[in-house]
Amino acid sequence: MDRRSVLRATVVGAGAAAFSGSLWTGAFAAPAQPGASPYGPLGSPDANGIALPAGFTSRVVARSRQRVGDTSYVWHDAPDGGACFAAGTGWVYVSNSEISRTGGASAIRFDASGDVVSAYRILANTNRNCAGGAMPWGTWLSCEEVARGYVYETYPLGGTGAVRRPAMGRFCHEAAAADPVRGVIYLTEDESNGCFYRFRPDTWGDLSTGTLEVLVAGSGTSGPVSWARVPDPDGGPIATRFQVSGAKRFNGGEGCHYADGVCWFTTKGDNRVWAYDAVGQRIDLAYDDSLVSGTPPLTGVDNIVGTPGGDLYVAEDGGNMEICLITPDERIAPFLRISGQSSSEICGPAFAPAGGRLYFSSQRGTSGASSGGITYEVRGPFRS
Template sequence: MDRRTVLRATVAGGAAAFSGSLWAGAAVAAPAQPGPSPYGSLRTADGNGIQLPTGFTSRVIARSRQTVSGTSYTWHDAPDGGACFVAGAGWIYVSNSEITPGGGASAVRFNADGSIASAYRILSNTNQNCAGGATPWGTWLSCEEVSRGYVYETYPQGGTAAVRRAVMGRFKHEAAACDPDRRVIYLTEDESNGCFYRFRPNSWGNLAAGTLEVLVAGSATSGPVTWARVSDPDGSPTLTRSQVSGAKRFNGGEGCWYDDGTCWFTTKGDNRVWAYDAVNQRIDLAYDDSLVSGTAPLTGVDNITGAGSGDLYVAEDGGNMEINVITPAGVVAPFLRITGQSSSEICGPAFSPDGTRFYFSSQRGTSGSSSGGITYEVRGPFR
């Protein structure tokens, strides 16, 4: 996967795409280029096989088919999308399981000092749970990456059964991101001719009823967009992506992250990061692997998350097993690299609620199989 990659800030008329966010000060006159990481260069691999900048350390949180330390719970196969939630004085990290059948999602609860308090299952008997997204009301949307798959609303705190939210559409779901300002949820679709959707709940905080819409635009990579209602979210007999004429096609929708008026989402088929400006209703190509000559630091774009600094963190599916940081100043650089796991992919990047700890998984670990997944934590001087 030696493809060229670069972060691209919007240019000329597209500059408004980042207005009102931490990206508003980005240089918009030209595509940004790879440059020095705000954290410095990567050191040699630590005992866990992870290369990190100076001042950062890693630890293993869980391994597939092994009990989570200090608990009796066996961690799931193929850990994928994840997110963190406040839990009293501590927090919870939730992780999907991308296997069929079985799938589902698990959670690890941490004490205030970072020690593991417990681990448990929050979703069972589903299929190929890939990514998803956290809601402002503290639930985790776990998405099935299968044809006419469902979104399941799960409860990280435990003790409450997950609920299937069929009204959010049946398609090959990937990720979700909540926009509390417009009270909608954005959804990506992992198809080579997939779409970008938004779900409008009738009542914010209640996903039992609402309207599914699809983004409509021309073939250009930037410009104004509109939204059109998907008349049959069930996708049968006509698939959701085939119901609206003019729906914009995206090549393999993956990660999705909303912050301060912008929803960032990735497409793995063409190694791009897109920026949907929800304020001005336009899209722009924020990242494209064909815009840099020579070797780019980031290939195989996949899961994405953000930090309070405005930095984006993009995980690689393949590539050289890195998570790259993309700064508002237009710099793309490696933040970490996993060594000795070339047959895996990095999934589920998420920060703890206070922003001091960073979680992610290697889906297949050193074995290259779903039973070899490893979930990690990184600590250090995050900005």
């Protein structure tokens, strides 16, 4: 397969559209190209500096080094990866802190109306917690983006201390995504010659023990793959990415999202979105900015999240500070744009359980001595 083998997509029947490895036809579509957004063009920036389609609104829910709403909790610096979890009639948004030595993660709890009711720490004194992943049993994996970094399992609703999970490997962790059908956790690695991993816990739901494997593939961009066990998940003295001959290299692994037989993950070094078909045991490109006709709408490819309707939302690290939308019919268009924050990056996109609210952060906010991360909420008629 050449680099133009892009974005095999389909629609699940019974009214629930979704990307699905199990339903891919085997025929390859053309590369995702710029097109009209299903929400229409972006309007002018609002009072928060965010350009949105008609019908959508934004608000600030937290700022670094300031109290969250009416709570006494001070929001962390450098907010990064995030996710939402149901909490009674409301929900919780968790966010990592990509700060050296004191990173960790925090949570904001919302009531059924979307009002902030509390905020609190769920992980402390860890190192450069970048992205992570939500687990089906209600925990958040917070990943350290350092050499021989750990994965920490945290508890978004509070009341339970975070637990280090060394069996998931020690490397420059970025993101994680759970595949409950095959009982594995996919893991990305933020190195210019990094790998793509999966962790097979001995017991599903218990991450204390299991087997770490790395994806093995030929030299081509797309095609069949296999998995090989990493002999020493501790990564010392030989880094995990160098332990298995034939392990496929990826240029700066970033976001990771699993849905309906496909694990989507991004690589920032070459501005790509990849699709691992867990059913067909193959890998393909879903987006590559060098294959776009004209000016690519998406650069600085970073965090990724999907919806039950099959849309992928991909955040930019830099670029022109957009979250772009890739639709199942292979259109890519900006969904929102933040102005006045060109030295920042967009992190942690996540939808509230009901799907009508999108949370994300600008990691560094505006430039200047008083700058700091800003966490936003966008509400509107997201398609289901």
